[in-house]
Amino acid sequence: MARRLLIVDDEETLTFSLYQSFILSKKDYEVATAGSGEEALEKMGEEPFDLVLTDIFMPGISGLDLLREIKTNYPSTDVIMMTAYGSSEKKEEAATFGAAHYVEKPFDMKNLKELVFNILG
Amino acid sequence: MSSYLDRKKESIRRVNKLMDDMASGQAQKEQIDALNFKYEKLSKKYDQLSQVFEFHKGIIQNISSSMITIDMEGIITFANKSALHLLGFSADNILGKKIDLFFAEQDEGQQIVNALIEQEKIYESHETRLLASGEEVIPIGFSTTFLSDEKTGERTGIVFIFRDIRDLINFRKQMERMDRLATLGELSAGIAHEIRNPLAGIKASAQVLEESFSPGDHRTQLISRIVKEIDRTNKLLQSFFNFAKPNKPKPGFHSLKNITEGIFLLLATRLKRRKIKFHSEFEEKLPLIYIDESQLEQVLLNLALNAFDAMPDGGTLSINAHFDTQYRFSGVEGSAHGAIIVTVKDTGVGISNEKFEKIFNPFYTSKSDGVGLGLSISSRLLEENQSKIEVDSTLGKGTSFTIYLPYVHDNRQEY
Numbered sequence: 001m002a003r004r005l006l007i008v009d010d011e012e013t014l015t016f017s018l019y020q021s022f023i024l025s026k027k028d029y030e031v032a033t034a035g036s037g038e039e040a041l042e043k044m045g046e047e048p049f050d051l052v053l054t055d056i057f058m059p060g061i062s063g064l065d066l067l068r069e070i071k072t073n074y075p076s077t078d079v080i081m082m083t084a085y086g087s088s089e090k091k092e093e094a095a096t097f098g099a100a101h102y103v104e105k106p107f108d109m110k111n112l113k114e115l116v117f118n119i120l121g
Numbered sequence: 122m123s124s125y126l127d128r129k130k131e132s133i134r135r136v137n138k139l140m141d142d143m144a145s146g147q148a149q150k151e152q153i154d155a156l157n158f159k160y161e162k163l164s165k166k167y168d169q170l171s172q173v174f175e176f177h178k179g180i181i182q183n184i185s186s187s188m189i190t191i192d193m194e195g196i197i198t199f200a201n202k203s204a205l206h207l208l209g210f211s212a213d214n215i216l217g218k219k220i221d222l223f224f225a226e227q228d229e230g231q232q233i234v235n236a237l238i239e240q241e242k243i244y245e246s247h248e249t250r251l252l253a254s255g256e257e258v259i260p261i262g263f264s265t266t267f268l269s270d271e272k273t274g275e276r277t278g279i280v281f282i283f284r285d286i287r288d289l290i291n292f293r294k295q296m297e298r299m300d301r302l303a304t305l306g307e308l309s310a311g312i313a314h315e316i317r318n319p320l321a322g323i324k325a326s327a328q329v330l331e332e333s334f335s336p337g338d339h340r341t342q343l344i345s346r347i348v349k350e351i352d353r354t355n356k357l358l359q360s361f362f363n364f365a366k367p368n369k370p371k372p373g374f375h376s377l378k379n380i381t382e383g384i385f386l387l388l389a390t391r392l393k394r395r396k397i398k399f400h401s402e403f404e405e406k407l408p409l410i411y412i413d414e415s416q417l418e419q420v421l422l423n424l425a426l427n428a429f430d431a432m433p434d435g436g437t438l439s440i441n442a443h444f445d446t447q448y449r450f451s452g453v454e455g456s457a458h459g460a461i462i463v464t465v466k467d468t469g470v471g472i473s474n475e476k477f478e479k480i481f482n483p484f485y486t487s488k489s490d491g492v493g494l495g496l497s498i499s500s501r502l503l504e505e506n507q508s509k510i511e512v513d514s515t516l517g518k519g520t521s522f523t524i525y526l527p528y529v530h531d532n533r534q535e536y
């Protein structure tokens with residue numbers, strides 16, 4: 001069964017390029033995007049994902065709220081947090097809530113892809 | 122017969138006189154006793170008064186506030202020890218002179234004295250500047266009261282009570298700066314988000330596009346330039362955030378010697394290449410310092426790299442440290458005594474006077490490839506660690522940065 005990846009960010013340029021990148025990779029991934037935390041939860045409700053790649057600061061449900069929600073309702077889903085703030089406090093908070101990784105924007109696609117491949121296989 | 126009577130009369134007169142003399146002797150004795158009593162009382166009173174006088178004199182001479190009195194002509198009639206010390210003059214140089222002469226701006230001094238004498242104005246915590254010996258200008262805060270004749274109520278003079286407020290002014294400046302920086306910190310978090318998000322989008326798009334070309338393709342090279350420029354922008358942003366919102370220090374007890382040795386190792390190859398000698402000297406019993414180790418490393422590294430740039434033809438970089446038990450940080454009350462004083466000194470080109478004031482300002486640089494954040498970040502990081510930095514430089518001879526790290530007693534520490 002294909003592994004499922006959900007990319008969540010209110011920056012459409014980013015979700016679009018990440019989507020392209022993972023679609024083009026030679027992996028058999030099903031990739032979906034969401035422009036907000038709300039939309040992400042909605043999509044997860046329809047069918048669960050193996051990995052969620054989410055921004056932290058979004059209007060509405062924030063990435064940390066989303067992380068908490070996922071860890072409560074979908075404990076087997078891994079989460080990678082992305083952030084444009086370089087604050088270490090948020091990083092610690094994300095780690096305590098069970099985020100698998102934490103990447104700072106702007107990140108290197110190569111590194112991010114490696115991270116995702118490691119988690120999804 | 123008559124002679125007999127005369128004799129008797131004479132006897133009676135004598136007796137009467139004797140009686141009178143005795144009576145007056147008694148009165149004189151009483152008078153003397155009364156005088157003695159009065160004398161004793163007065164001499165006791167005198168002792169008491171001179172004690173009170175000495176007591177008041179002691180207070181006036183020894184209070185930490187400075188005090189000067191003038192008569193109604195503006196002529197100085199008295200100055201206490203603290204006032205003489207602050208102004209750096211002896212009593213002879215001050216008494217009998219017009220007080221206006223001791224204001225840094227004499228016009229302002231005249232205005233103040235006129236307002237006091239003619240309009241009977243009272244000053245309360247007013248700030249001005251005095252001119253001490255050696256032309257030194259000292260900011261003071263002063264208050265005034267009138268001296269008046271007890272009987273007539275007529276004003277006879279004015280008392281100035283004042284204090285040196287240099288520390289207070291420095292402290293105020295520091296607070297204002299911290300305030301501005303706090304706002305800047307909040308602002309920068311917002312800017313970070315607004316700039317880094319689009320950067321992330323551009324970088325991801327560019328790198329995805331890059332994958333679709335072969336490595337030798339000229340389009341790949343163009344894209345790698347885009348990515349390089351994004352990284353450069355991000356690095357600049359990062360330095361700015363370090364300045365605007367440094368991470369909270371995580372202090373611990375560290376050995377300054379170890380930190381310096383670490384920096385030396387990091388720079389060893391560059392020192393050699395640039396023909397720079399490194400020299401360090403630490404007081405033998407230098408206590409451990411209580412600080413965020415990586416932040417101090419960053420500061421010392423910044424200073425060392427600046428020193429490198431100041432010595433294009435080689436020279437000597439020295440880092441020395443000693444413990445000053447008497448050092449007091451301004452604006453810090455009570456127990457904050459003692460500092461570990463570190464100097465980072467180069468034998469480079471030096472800094473001119475006009476640049477002196479600006480070197481700690483963000484984005485001020487004298488290097489074509491510099492961003493101008495090194496020293497501002499350093500001073501900010503030290504501030505966050507309750508420390509401070511000062512600079513001294515002679516054009517053509519070199520620059521010396523002095524860092525004051527507060528001494529914190531470590532209970533585990535053994536000398």
